[in-house]
Amino acid sequence: MDHFNYHDGELHAEEVPLHRIAEQVGTPVYVYSTATLTRHFGLFRQALDWTDHLVCFAVKANSNLAVLKLMGDLGAGMDVVSGGEYARARAAGVPGERIVFSGVGKTLIEMRQAIEGGIRQFNIESEPEMRALSELAVSMGAEVPVAIRVNPDVDAKTHEKIATGKSENKFGIPIARARQVYAEAAELPGLRVLGVDVHIGSQLTDLEPYRQAYGKVAELTRVLRADGHAISRLDLGGGLGIPYRRDNNAPPLPIEFGQVIRETVGDLGCEIEIEPGRNIVGNAGILLASVIYLKEGEGRDFLIVDAAMNDLLRPAMYSAYHDIVPVAEPALGEELQAFDVVGPICETGDTFRKGVELPALAGGDLVAFRSAGAYGAVMASEYNSRPLVPEVLVKGDQFAVIRARPTFEEMLARDSIPSWL
Numbered sequence: 519m520d521h522f523n524y525h526d527g528e529l530h531a532e533e534v535p536l537h538r539i540a541e542q543v544g545t546p547v548y549v550y551s552t553a554t555l556t557r558h559f560g561l562f563r564q565a566l567d568w569t570d571h572l573v574c575f576a577v578k579a580n581s582n583l584a585v586l587k588l589m590g591d592l593g594a595g596m597d598v599v600s601g602g603e604y605a606r607a608r609a610a611g612v613p614g615e616r617i618v619f620s621g622v623g624k625t626l627i628e629m630r631q632a633i634e635g636g637i638r639q640f641n642i643e644s645e646p647e648m649r650a651l652s653e654l655a656v657s658m659g660a661e662v663p664v665a666i667r668v669n670p671d672v673d674a675k676t677h678e679k680i681a682t683g684k685s686e687n688k689f690g691i692p693i694a695r696a697r698q699v700y701a702e703a704a705e706l707p708g709l710r711v712l713g714v715d716v717h718i719g720s721q722l723t724d725l726e727p728y729r730q731a732y733g734k735v736a737e738l739t740r741v742l743r744a745d746g747h748a749i750s751r752l753d754l755g756g757g758l759g760i761p762y763r764r765d766n767n768a769p770p771l772p773i774e775f776g777q778v779i780r781e782t783v784g785d786l787g788c789e790i791e792i793e794p795g796r797n798i799v800g801n802a803g804i805l806l807a808s809v810i811y812l813k814e815g816e817g818r819d820f821l822i823v824d825a826a827m828n829d830l831l832r833p834a835m836y837s838a839y840h841d842i843v844p845v846a847e848p849a850l851g852e853e854l855q856a857f858d859v860v861g862p863i864c865e866t867g868d869t870f871r872k873g874v875e876l877p878a879l880a881g882g883d884l885v886a887f888r889s890a891g892a893y894g895a896v897m898a899s900e901y902n903s904r905p906l907v908p909e910v911l912v913k914g915d916q917f918a919v920i921r922a923r924p925t926f927e928e929m930l931a932r933d934s935i936p937s938w939l
């Protein structure tokens with residue numbers, strides 16, 4: 519459920535009619551709903567209310583400071599994958615004790631930054647990284663909490679670019695080698711090994727892969743404890759999918775996900791961490807765009823909008839589906855036409871979707887790309903020197919710009935021409 523609905527003949531974000539945002543901020547623009555974010559975070563919390571837990575928002579899904587502040591104030595932890603994300607989480611007021619650091623290529627600079635600023639745990643992804651962190655911690659006189667990410671070799675049944683739990687993927691340590699790696703970790707100074715971490719992919723629409731992966735984690739935890747390791751924490755990752763199409767079978771709910779966790783690892787007495795990103799923020803955001811031209815082609819009509827692949831990369835990168843709807847509510851029984859919805863960028867890949875059924879639209883009309891709150895703005899670029907897409911946060915009948923569109927002057931000022939040129 520989200521808070522983008524038609525009333526009074528127009529699509530609203532909570533109580534704000536979208537034309538008002540378009541008028542004040544211009545398009546394209548991302549629009550997020552605080553009520554939806556709050557609701558989705560609450561569902562994960564509720565799903566784990568049977569145990570000691572921390573829901574760590576996956577910052578890479580949406581890293582706007584206002585979104586992070588909202589999450590942090592609700593009590594969320596943060597899952598970060600870079601020094602930049604760590605800095606954002608801290609700037610949003612989240613204490614280091616609620617931040618976990620994931621990622622296969624943490625640099626010494628990033629690890630130092632997190633040790634100095636405070637960290638709940640590093641999720642270690644390889645032996646070289648484990649040794650580097652140990653050396654660094656010793657040199658800083660610190661002892662850092664770590665979990666080791668295991669790769670359970672489970673097929674997440676999702677898009678190949680976002681599957682992370684198969685043995686051929688770059689993530690984690692093969693679960694078959696985990697015992698040996700934990701044994702080495704226990705000997706390394708500066709590390710306090712307290713957990714097992716797993717994350718098998720994104721946009722999962724089936725609970726079975728989770729059941730398999732968490733079953734393996736439970737088995738491993740028992741073995742590790744028998745080996746003498748004090749495993750008190752399980753980080754079970756994120757990845758729960760969202761319904762991108764309104765008409766198709768909805769993915770499992772957070773409460774069902776929580777049930778699988780309970781059934782697989784619930785008896786181990788571990789503190790549970792999860793790292794949902796997309797499921798919290800995906801359907802809490804839309805991308806609002808204006809039609810520039812309706813262009814009649816050979817056997818097809820193109821709707822050229824002012825959003826492009828640099829603003830929303832998912833269709834070009836993952837062939838991802840987004841519902842595209844008119845902001846003005848179509849009349850009941852209004853005739854629909856098929857359009858190829860495209861952006862202005864000079865690449866054929868800049869096609870959002872072909873054959874979208876829409877009412878007759880004209881230049882200046884507004885359209886909304888639904889389910890665009892996750893992996894939308896964070897992947898935006900200034901390709902074709904299009905200003906970085908702005909973001910707006912709505913709460914009830916109020917809204918605020920939470921990232922302004924840069925002016926051309928600001929964009930140009932980032933470059934410099936050497937004096938010798």
Ligand SMILES: *Cc1c(COP(=O)(O)O)cnc(C)c1O
Nearest residue numbers: 576620720756757793794795796
């Ligand atoms: C991307 C990622 C997540 C979040 O995935 P979602 O599909 O957005 O829930 C969580 N943990 C790790 C380690 C990730 O890389």
